[in-house]
Amino acid sequence: MGSIKDLRQYPINWDMTxxxxxxxYLEWGNNPHRGYFPPVKSGKDVSYYFVLNTWEEEPKVCLYATNSDGARDLVCLDLPAELKSSVRREYGSLKGVFGLTPEIKKWLQNVLEK
Incomplete structure (x- = not known):
């Protein structure tokens, strides 16, 4: 779903997990436990950030949009083979939604700059 070109339209927060x-956005108090981000001020506030999704057979990197109504994936991309193997080394067969590995973050940033 989606393409690299689709990603360029969003103001991506590379520090958001x-x-x-x-x-x-969704817990009481809307203050992150580490205090890195200012509190949400309105329903129009939204964050765009990447996650590593390993729920399917092959891991994907997905751009999420989260606001006070919920979280949804906007674009999911297949990873290159060498990055898939790094995901397996890092997480094994665990299923879930994880933060980006440094290698995947660097790959995405390079791809988006082109």
């Missing part, structure tokens, strides 16, 4: 976004 899924855990921080859930705490900030």
């Amino acid at each position: 899924h855990e921080d976004a859930i705490t900030l």
Whole structure:
């Protein structure tokens, strides 16, 4: 779903994690446990950030949009083979939504700059 070109339209927060976004937008108090982000001020506030999704057979990197109404994936991309193997080394067969590995973050930033 989606393409690299689709990603360029969003103001991506490279420091946001899924855990921080859930705490900030969907938990009581809307203050992230680490205090890195200002509190949400309105329903129009939204964060765009990447996650590593390993729920399917092949890991994907997904751009999420999270606001006070919930979180949704906007674009999911397949990873290059060498990055898939790094995911397996890092997480084994664990299923879930994780933060980006440094290698995946660097790959995404390079791809988006082109």
